[in-house]
Amino acid sequence: MDDSTAIPLVLSGEISSGVEQSPDQFVADLYAVHANSLHRYLLLTGSRPADADELLQDAFLRLFRCLREGEQVEKPKAWLIRTLQNLRTDRARRESGHLSLMGNVVQRGQLAWTTRTLSPEEAMLDHERFDRLQRAMGSLTERQHQYVLMRSEGMTLREIAAMHGVTVQSVAETCARAIERLGKLTHE
Structure with a gap:
């Protein structure tokens, strides 16, 4: 690759500041840093594992193409999250003709905790808590x-605000309302 395709890498210290990299190396570095957390995010927001893999690949490919065309991406992680959301929304519309906002929020198999060491009574209570949480999450706005x-x-609230183009105060208020609603619905 010649020097004309090198891009300045200025990422507020995410990877390395002030270093010029080719778009393919830049995207490879971003993938190494963010792929696992983005994959987890997709799973937690309702994507099936195979779909999450495909969406992630498509998002990084789009980022690569944008960079090759000379576009500047100031906040790559936020850009990738927004692209993943858009790709998933487009896919849902194509597959079902309409968008189901909350669908299958979190599946038990994807949770980090386990009920193996609990007594049958504790396991039943754990499942009930999970079901209440799942219903509560499903009642939130998108x-x-x-x-x-x-x-x-x-x-952080600031990162979320920047990604969605809203104020930090708006994100804080939305989170507060969501947490209040979750609290009410999970402690019925």
């Missing part, structure tokens, strides 16, 4: 649902 999951992935 935006509330996304913000809560992004916060659970460790994103």
Whole structure:
């Protein structure tokens, strides 16, 4: 690859600041840093594992194409999350003719905890808590649902606000309403 395709890498320290890289190396570095957390995000927001793999591949391919065409991407992780959401929405519309916002929120097989060491009574209570949480998550608006999951992935209010083009205050208020609703619905 010649020097004319090298792009300046200025990412607020995400990978390395002030270094010029080719688009393919830049995307490869981003993939190494963010692929696992983005894959988890897709699973937590209702994608099947095979779909999550395909969506992730498509998003990184789109990023590569944008960079090759000379576009600037200031916040690559936010750009990738927004692209993943758009790709998933497009796929859902194509497959079903309409968008189901909450569908299958989180499946038991994807949860990090297990009930193997619990007594049968504790396991039953655990399943009931999970079912209440799943129903509560399903009752949130799409935006509330996304913000809560992004916060659970460790994103800051500022990062979420920048990604969605809203104020930090708006994200904070949306998260507060979502948490209040989850609290009410899970403690019935």
